[in-house]
Amino acid sequence: MTTVYDVPPADLINAVAEELKASGKITPPAWAAYVKTGVHTEMPPSNADWWYVRCASVLRHVYVDGPVGVSRLRTHYGGKTKNRVVTGRTVKGSGSxxxxxxxxxxxxGYVKKQKDGRHITPEGQAFLDNIAHKVKMRLVEKIPELARY
Structure with missing residues (x-):
């Protein structure tokens, strides 16, 4: 059985983003085309499908680190400010x-809210594990030595 831990995160997140976009369950808000992802960034994301990538990344983090809240995820998606004179400091990402x-x-139906934070649902876990299995099969086709792992 293949899980999220068995495949590279970047490959998994891209595959999940494609699946979320194709399913139509996730739609970017109207303001998503104009917003920055945090105080530490100077420009909005250049990827047109950045909303699906961020949702896929958040879903993976809830799976791996859950239960998590908005504040803990803001810390993960934050970065360092780039001030010209003063040394930069670490800031949190956008909570909205x-x-x-x-x-x-x-x-x-992939995440549920509870008292101690957001948890992955069994449907969300199965969704991620199925995509992880597909990603692993694609990687095995490219590199046959990975089949034994």
Missing amino acids: IIREALQQLEKA
Whole structure:
């Protein structure tokens, strides 16, 4: 049985983002085209499908690190400010983006909210594990030595 831990995160997140976009359960908000992802960034994301990638990444983090809340995810998606004179400091990422992504994932049935934070549902776990299996099979086709792992 293949799980999220058995495949590279970047490959998994890209595959999950494609699946979320194709399913139609996740839709970017109207403001997503104009917003930055945090105070530490200067420009909005250049990827047109960045909303699906962020939702896929949030879903993976809930799976791996759950239960998690918005504040803990803001810390993960934060970065360092780039001030010119003063040394940069670490700041948190946008809470609105993470909150909206979690709410959409809840409506899709992949995440549930409880008292101690957001948890992955059995449907969400099965969704991620199935995509992880597909990603692993694609990797095995490219590199046959990975089949024994």
